[in-house]
Structures are given as structure tokens and as C-alpha cells.
Amino acid sequence: MENSKYPIGLFDSGIGGTSIWKEIHSLLPNEDTIYLADSKNAPYGQRSKDEILDLSIKNVEFLLDKNCKIIVVACNTATTNAIKELRAKYSKIPFIGIEPAIKPAATSTKTQTIGILATKGTLNSDLFHSTVSNFKDIRVIEQVGHGLVRLIEDGHMDSRETESLLRSYLEPMVEAGIDYLVLGCSHYPYLVPQIKKILPNHINIIDSGEAVARQTKNILQSKNLLNMSGKEGEAVFYINNDPTVLTKILKAKHKVITADF
Known part of the structure; x- marks a missing residue:
């Protein structure tokens, strides 16, 4: 054709x-x-x-x-x-x-607890809630990544402000026992180097x-x-x-x- x-x-x-x-x-x-x-x-x-x-x-x-x-x-x-x-x-x-890769995280988790870092628009959407509802036995820790997209758009992936925001978002997830972190925004893979500095090695990072x-x-x-x-x-x-x-x-x-x- x-x-x-x-x-x-x-x-x-x-x-x-x-x-x-x-x-x-x-x-x-x-x-x-x-x-x-x-x-x-x-x-x-x-x-x-x-x-x-x-x-x-x-x-x-x-x-x-x-x-x-x-x-x-x-x-x-x-x-x-x-x-x-x-x-x-x-x-x-x-x-x-x-859309956020909830399914592979939910079907692979050993702790029955996964984290998702995403935008407010994604976490509030009907499609997201419909997907999460399929995994009732899994605890999903949701976190809006306020400010991260703008920092990435401005080229500040490695800034102290970015690291500080990420720590405030991710450390409570670590304490909650997640073993998978789902990146629910296509901007966030550019933050993986920073994220890996914060997360313990046993926590897997998934994007789509x-x-x-x-x-x-x-x-x-x-x-x-x-x-x-x-x-x-x-x-x-x-x-x-x-x-x-x-x-x-x-x-x-x-x-x-x-x-x-």
C-alpha cells in the first residue's frame, strides 16, 4: 500500500x-x-x-x-x-x-504493594480507576508528581529541586513497602537516573x-x-x-x- x-x-x-x-x-x-x-x-x-x-x-x-x-x-x-x-x-x-503499566507491576509484585507516580489528570481519570479496580488485592500508592513536568520541560532533570521533590514523593512509597514503581507520565523516564539514587535496588521501575x-x-x-x-x-x-x-x-x-x- x-x-x-x-x-x-x-x-x-x-x-x-x-x-x-x-x-x-x-x-x-x-x-x-x-x-x-x-x-x-x-x-x-x-x-x-x-x-x-x-x-x-x-x-x-x-x-x-x-x-x-x-x-x-x-x-x-x-x-x-x-x-x-x-x-x-x-x-x-x-x-x-x-497508560500506566499497572498490570505488569500488579501481577509481579511480591509485597502486594506498588507505587505509581503520575499527573493529577491521569490519576483522576476514569480509565485509570477502571484499570486499578481490576487488582483489588493489590495496594496501590498513588502520588501526583506536582512540578516534575515543568522542571523536565525547563531542562532541570538533575537539579536539587528535582531531587528534593522526588524524595518527598518516593520515600513514603518505600516506607509503605512497594517493590514496583510505575512511571505514569511519559516525561518521567528522563528522571530514572535521579529515581535510582533514591530507591533501594530491590524496587523495580516500569514505564510503558x-x-x-x-x-x-x-x-x-x-x-x-x-x-x-x-x-x-x-x-x-x-x-x-x-x-x-x-x-x-x-x-x-x-x-x-x-x-x-
Whole structure:
């Protein structure tokens, strides 16, 4: 199919979803990708469901204008608050969502206690509560990561303020006996080095990146949309705010375009 050569589209409320993009690019190196970083409106986690839906629709329209063949909602908050409506509104295009990896943590825990660090929007969503309700025998320690997205967007992953916030969020979870920490925001994988300094070695850290990449490949395969050209894919990143941090985490290897959207 000719449209198999069209790009994969991804969007997030900023640069965090590049953690998802990296997994997809690693698994599907021949695919062209277009990433939209809505940094101007980050974080989505503090916004209402209607605001999140409106922003998500705007992002999808942008990616559809670029002929994207599939759209990855590389944002936990947008997935848990808007993906149902997006699939209904744009029924001809496949959507891949990202939500906290509760299931692997809940089915693997030995202490029957897991922690989740996520945005307010994700933790308050119906989809999240529905997922957690499937594991009634598991104690889930929920923590809103107030302030973390903004620090990451500003490039302060290694700052004392970030470490202080993380300690205040994570140390009570450690005391509660968690053996798995679920990262429920696509920004948070960029904090793993800091998190590992705080958590004891026996606590496992889980994010959704690899699972999302595998699901993207599976859907493309099932719809005969995999790019079989054999050429290395081109990656283009659009951002509506200062591109400095995005360019830094991409190590200047890919095209970054500042745009008003």
C-alpha cells in the first residue's frame, strides 16, 4: 500500500513523549516519524478533561495534515482523558495510547504493594480507576508528581529541586513497602537516573515505552502499513516553545522545527 510510506505521528504535552518516540524509532528504524511537542500548553495534567480533549484534537489535526498513517498519543494524561473520543471522531485512523503499566507491576509484585507516580489528570481519570479496580488485592500508592513536568520541560532533570521533590514523593512509597514503581507520565523516564539514587535496588521501575512500541508495530503489521522500503526513516520534531531542551535531548541528530500551533 502506498500509504505505508506515510509517517507515524506522535504528540505529547511537551518533550516527555520523546521517551516513547525513542522506543518506536529503535524498534521501527525504517519508519518516518513526526513528533509534536505542545510545550506551550504543558503540563496537561493540571487541565480539565475538556481542555485536554480540545488540545488533543488540535494536535491530531496537525498530524493528519502531515499525512500520518497512525497516531501515537505519547501522553498518559491525553490517553486516559481523550483517546476514546479521538477514536470515535477519527475512526479511519488507528490510535495507540499510553497508560500506566499497572498490570505488569500488579501481577509481579511480591509485597502486594506498588507505587505509581503520575499527573493529577491521569490519576483522576476514569480509565485509570477502571484499570486499578481490576487488582483489588493489590495496594496501590498513588502520588501526583506536582512540578516534575515543568522542571523536565525547563531542562532541570538533575537539579536539587528535582531531587528534593522526588524524595518527598518516593520515600513514603518505600516506607509503605512497594517493590514496583510505575512511571505514569511519559516525561518521567528522563528522571530514572535521579529515581535510582533514591530507591533501594530491590524496587523495580516500569514505564510503558517498550510496550507502546510493540503495539505500534503490531497494529501497522495487521493493517499492512509497515514501511518495507529498507531506508532509514526520517524524524521531524515540531515544538511551539523554546526548542533548546528538545534539541539537547535529541543530541542534535534530528530536525527540530519551531512552529505556532
